[in-house]
Amino acid sequence: MSSDKSSRCERGSERSARKTVISKGRVVDPASDFDEIADLLVDEDGLIEALLPGGSAEIGDAEFIDAAGQIVAPGFVDMHVHLREPGQEYKETIASGAKSAVSGGVTSLACMANTDPVNDSAAVTRYIIEKAQEAGLANVFPIGAVSVGLRGERMAEFGEMYEAGIVAVSDDGMPVADSALMRRALEYSRMFSLPIIAHEEDCGLCQGAVMNEGATSLRLGLKGMPSAGESVMVARDIELLRAAGGKLHIAHISCAEAVEMVRVAKRQGLAVTAEAAPHHFTLDERAVEGYNTNAKMKPPLRSPRDVEAVCEGLADGTIDAIATDHAPHHRDEKACEFDCAAFGIVGLETMLPLSLELLRKGVFPLSRMIDAMSSAPARILGLDRGSLAVGRPADIVVFDPDAEWTLIASELHSKSKNTPFDNWTMRGRVTRTLVGGRSVWEQQV
Amino acid sequence: MLEVLNAAQMRRALTRIAHEIVERNGGTEGLALIGIRTQGVPLAERIADAIASIEEQRPAVGAMDTTLYRDDGGRLGSAARVEPTEIPFDIEGLTVVLVDDVLYTGRTIRCALDALVDFGRPAAVQLAVLVDRGHRELPIRPDYVGKNVPTSRSQKVQVLLSEVDEVDAVRIEEAGDGGE
Amino acid sequence: MAVSERINRHLLGLEGVSADDIEVLLDTAEALTEVSQRDVKKLPTLRGKTVVNLFLENSTRTRTSFEIAAKRLSADAVNISASGSSFSKGETLEDTARNLAAMSPDAIVVRHPYAGAARFLAEVVSCSIVNAGDGAHEHPTQALLDILTIRQHKGRLDGLKVTIVGDLLHSRVARSNLYGLKTMGAQVCLAGPPTLLPAEFEQYGVELHYDLAEAVDGADVIMMLRVQRERQDGNYFPSLDEYARYFCLDEDIVGRAKPDVIILHPGPINRGVEISSTVADGRYSVIMSQVANGVALRMAVLYQLIVPGAEGIRGSTLAATGPATGAAATGVVVADATAAGAAATGAVVADAAAAGDGEKLGAATVAMGGRDGS
Numbered sequence: 001m002s003s004d005k006s007s008r009c010e011r012g013s014e015r016s017a018r019k020t021v022i023s024k025g026r027v028v029d030p031a032s033d034f035d036e037i038a039d040l041l042v043d044e045d046g047l048i049e050a051l052l053p054g055g056s057a058e059i060g061d062a063e064f065i066d067a068a069g070q071i072v073a074p075g076f077v078d079m080h081v082h083l084r085e086p087g088q089e090y091k092e093t094i095a096s097g098a099k100s101a102v103s104g105g106v107t108s109l110a111c112m113a114n115t116d117p118v119n120d121s122a123a124v125t126r127y128i129i130e131k132a133q134e135a136g137l138a139n140v141f142p143i144g145a146v147s148v149g150l151r152g153e154r155m156a157e158f159g160e161m162y163e164a165g166i167v168a169v170s171d172d173g174m175p176v177a178d179s180a181l182m183r184r185a186l187e188y189s190r191m192f193s194l195p196i197i198a199h200e201e202d203c204g205l206c207q208g209a210v211m212n213e214g215a216t217s218l219r220l221g222l223k224g225m226p227s228a229g230e231s232v233m234v235a236r237d238i239e240l241l242r243a244a245g246g247k248l249h250i251a252h253i254s255c256a257e258a259v260e261m262v263r264v265a266k267r268q269g270l271a272v273t274a275e276a277a278p279h280h281f282t283l284d285e286r287a288v289e290g291y292n293t294n295a296k297m298k299p300p301l302r303s304p305r306d307v308e309a310v311c312e313g314l315a316d317g318t319i320d321a322i323a324t325d326h327a328p329h330h331r332d333e334k335a336c337e338f339d340c341a342a343f344g345i346v347g348l349e350t351m352l353p354l355s356l357e358l359l360r361k362g363v364f365p366l367s368r369m370i371d372a373m374s375s376a377p378a379r380i381l382g383l384d385r386g387s388l389a390v391g392r393p394a395d396i397v398v399f400d401p402d403a404e405w406t407l408i409a410s411e412l413h414s415k416s417k418n419t420p421f422d423n424w425t426m427r428g429r430v431t432r433t434l435v436g437g438r439s440v441w442e443q444q445v
Numbered sequence: 446m447l448e449v450l451n452a453a454q455m456r457r458a459l460t461r462i463a464h465e466i467v468e469r470n471g472g473t474e475g476l477a478l479i480g481i482r483t484q485g486v487p488l489a490e491r492i493a494d495a496i497a498s499i500e501e502q503r504p505a506v507g508a509m510d511t512t513l514y515r516d517d518g519g520r521l522g523s524a525a526r527v528e529p530t531e532i533p534f535d536i537e538g539l540t541v542v543l544v545d546d547v548l549y550t551g552r553t554i555r556c557a558l559d560a561l562v563d564f565g566r567p568a569a570v571q572l573a574v575l576v577d578r579g580h581r582e583l584p585i586r587p588d589y590v591g592k593n594v595p596t597s598r599s600q601k602v603q604v605l606l607s608e609v610d611e612v613d614a615v616r617i618e619e620a621g622d623g624g625e
Numbered sequence: 626m627a628v629s630e631r632i633n634r635h636l637l638g639l640e641g642v643s644a645d646d647i648e649v650l651l652d653t654a655e656a657l658t659e660v661s662q663r664d665v666k667k668l669p670t671l672r673g674k675t676v677v678n679l680f681l682e683n684s685t686r687t688r689t690s691f692e693i694a695a696k697r698l699s700a701d702a703v704n705i706s707a708s709g710s711s712f713s714k715g716e717t718l719e720d721t722a723r724n725l726a727a728m729s730p731d732a733i734v735v736r737h738p739y740a741g742a743a744r745f746l747a748e749v750v751s752c753s754i755v756n757a758g759d760g761a762h763e764h765p766t767q768a769l770l771d772i773l774t775i776r777q778h779k780g781r782l783d784g785l786k787v788t789i790v791g792d793l794l795h796s797r798v799a800r801s802n803l804y805g806l807k808t809m810g811a812q813v814c815l816a817g818p819p820t821l822l823p824a825e826f827e828q829y830g831v832e833l834h835y836d837l838a839e840a841v842d843g844a845d846v847i848m849m850l851r852v853q854r855e856r857q858d859g860n861y862f863p864s865l866d867e868y869a870r871y872f873c874l875d876e877d878i879v880g881r882a883k884p885d886v887i888i889l890h891p892g893p894i895n896r897g898v899e900i901s902s903t904v905a906d907g908r909y910s911v912i913m914s915q916v917a918n919g920v921a922l923r924m925a926v927l928y929q930l931i932v933p934g935a936e937g938i939r940g941s942t943l944a945a946t947g948p949a950t951g952a953a954a955t956g957v958v959v960a961d962a963t964a965a966g967a968a969a970t971g972a973v974v975a976d977a978a979a980a981g982d983g984e985k986l987g988a989a990t991v992a993m994g995g996r997d998g999s
Binding site: 510513514526527528529530531559562563564565 | 649652653655656657658659663664665667668669670698925928
């Protein structure tokens with residue numbers, strides 16, 4: 001393989017006909033409770049063939065990857081991504097989003113339905129899957145809409161979309177405001193075992209609001225969203241779940257009260273799961289100071305107390321998964337008055353170093369981190385991913401947990417550059433990403 | 446450091462100026478003094494006092510701040526503090542004597558003349574200064590001078606008044622003299 | 626040192642502005658009140674300077690006040706308002722700002738419906754920005770003229786009890802007054818219904834009251850805020866009538882204050898809603914001197930920001946502080962513009978602002994990364 005550039009993406013059409021040996025890395029697979037220095041063998045079909053003691057594998061003519069001093073883990077599964085295609089290709093395309101993903105170690109992603117047209121039919125679902133296959137980098141799993149056109153009125157055809165390949169349903173970007181619709185969706189989704197991913201926002205409480213409600217919003221004169229704007233909906237949906245059954249997944253959980261509700265619901269045995277976004281455990285509302293539009297998102301960056309609660313939730317498993325809520329926006333949608341700016345930031349390429357920061361702070365051990373980034377989301381979506389068990393597809397990330405680098409927004413692989421982490425010194429970097437045994441990303445260090 | 450006027454000399458100079466003003470204007474009728482902030486204001490008060498001890502009547506005294514009329518703000522190194530201009534009488538038709546401590550380039554006086562016409566149309570404007578140190582850059586000449594002090598441009602003329610500085614004196618400092 | 630250097634050549638708000646700077650502005654305004662009594666109400670100070678009044682939200686009073694202030698200092702005042710500007714044709718604020726900047730104004734006075742808009746402008750253009758009200762954030766010149774009015778009537782600010790009443794949540798005037806009054810040593814007390822007076826106001830070290838009479842007790846100054854009819858639709862209170870029942874300042878309540886209390890109102894007044902007619906027209910009311918002070922105060926602000934020959938100052942500051950690296954210096958601009966401006970950083974800021982339009986937005990995140998970064 002030529003490597004004249006510092007990093008490289010390979011087209012998916014090139015099939016690997018060789019075996020691959022990832023040598024002497026610390027292989028961490030929470031799904032099989034494995035954590036040892038080992039050689040990982042991938043067979044010609046792109047499946048995991050064997051895990052052998054470090055340095056013992058016979059290389060032969062296999063593709064050799066030296067992972068000494070690095071961590072080898074199941075490729076990350078980001079269950080909350082906005083790819084913008086079809087409809088808003090100026091922000092992101094499936095191809096650019098997939099490239100951004102693999103450069104951040106994400107081998108599988110689930111993309112939200114709020115495209116234009118909305119993914120509320122099998123036609124759109126199939127379009128996304130085809131486009132993703134053309135791009136050939138990451139595995140893309142579409143999420144269908146709960147309601148037709150995300151309008152919150154009539155239920156979309158879950159069955160048709162399910163057969164076309166969706167892995168969950170969500171109106172993300174919008175809450176399902178109508179409780180009756182939410183109830184029916186939970187009930188109906190049981191036919192297909194589809195989780196409902198809930199964007200929890202009370203429209204009345206959050207109307208016209210642009211950041212967290214609190215001391216900072218008061219000082220800046222910006223309209224705030226109270227935590228209750230999220231937690232009342234979490235409470236409602238947990239109660240609907242209790243009555244209706246199904247699977248409820250709370251998207252981008254951000255406030256302490258909501259985390260506690262999920263904790264209690266889980267204890268009661270309800271089929272509820274949750275995810276948190278790296279920005280919600282890295283930044284708090286003070287990042288908005290100076291009217292930084294790259295600190296504007298939904299749910300908003302909360303108080304330091306909420307950040308702590310999210311960390312605790314990740315540590316004790318109340319929050320199952322880390323998901324980026326990767327939300328690309330064009331520069332013009334951010335270079336404006338704070339009130340007018342679009343909500344959301346890109347996240348695929350910063351997920352690993354920001355999560356490692358929690359590891360370094362002692363919030364969780366490495367195995368839990370990888371569980372939250374790979375195994376848990378795969379489990380929630382019912383994907384045959386997120387594990388390095390023999391016979392599984394070889395979706396693998398190799399990363400150096402201590403490599404320091406500076407994030408330069410303009411150099412992101414995503415089409416959009418809306419990140420609040422521009423110029424941050426990051427620690428931890430993906431050096432190699434394999435999808436189905438193929439090397440799709442390589443970072444020279 | 447050279448002292449060019451001590452307290453007694455300053456008092457005599459101001460008394461002489463008072464006499465000259467009265468003599469030249471034939472009394473105090475239609476006469477007003479306007480001191481230029483900051484040092485010109487106490488000097489105007491003292492001259493007015495001296496005039497009052499000569500004549501029966503003390504002329505009206507006003508105060509003027511010329512900061513906002515300056516054309517050299519930048520060279521001052523900063524935007525100076527602005528003090529109020531207080532002219533509690535109508536200058537229309539009066540003979541106004543502008544009073545300042547040191548006459549140098551003449552630019553401050555130009556500012557004062559600009560400012561004065563914004564308040565009305567005096568019959569005549571005269572200029573009294575305690576020290577004339579030369580180096581005029583504008584066609585301006587004083588009508589009453591306490592003392593002519595030839596200086597070089599690098600020298601600094603320091604006027605101390607008891608109202609603020611506890612002593613009355615005029616001193617010349619070389620550049621970098623440090624003073625005090 | 627000139628006030629212009631210390632407040633970074635912009636007046637974006639009173640948060641973080643020092644007592645010294647406020648005092649210089651008040652003193653200057655005081656010195657300038659006399660100009661309005663002259664026959665010739667004009668000073669040559671800002672001759673040849675251009676002041677753009679960019680009013681993207683309606684406000685005849687404030688705009689007129691700034692326009693008169695600019696004209697009394699001989700500056701050329703250009704008014705751009707929301708209707709009729711390209712802004713109403715969908716031009717972004719960034720484009721509007723860059724277009725204006727290309728015309729080399731010396732200052733832009735901006736009124737905007739959104740919080741942070743003045744600061745946004747300060748980041749994209751290189752001239753002085755005066756915030757004439759941005760959303761619910763700040764309205765520093767209104768607060769300064771209120772504070773000037775109080776000082777004129779009371780002779781001091783330190784130790785006064787000032788009660789601010791009404792829609793604190795949405796009031797930029799209240800926020801600016803809060804910062805200014807606290808900085809000048811006044812004791813501030815806030816009163817309003819809990820919907821308009823969130824507990825987060827406690828972060829300023831002020832007293833919160835839901836009972837008007839209690840709040841007014843022993844006050845030296847009462848500042849009434851205008852109540853917007855729209856708030857009724859947001860259910861912040863049931864009706865203007867009910868609001869008036871609890872928060873209308875009448876003679877009885879004024880009686881609880883000190884006998885020499887003065888009453889301020891930024892206008893326009895809703896008679897019978899936040900203030901009764903007898904009180905509005907009564908002997909305590911200083912509303913008219915507020916209006917008169919408005920012009921002088923705005924003259925003072927324009928004068929202190931647009932120093933004649935200011936380029937000379939910046940040049941010498943640059944030499945004095947040594948070579949400031951672009952990123953670091955612009956970082957300071959952003960970090961410093963609302964935070965307390967120490968004199969030393971203020972100097973650097975003057976350079977950064979002179980450095981031109983480049984990369985200020987990027988610098989905002991640099992500054993933030995510096996704080997939160999690993």
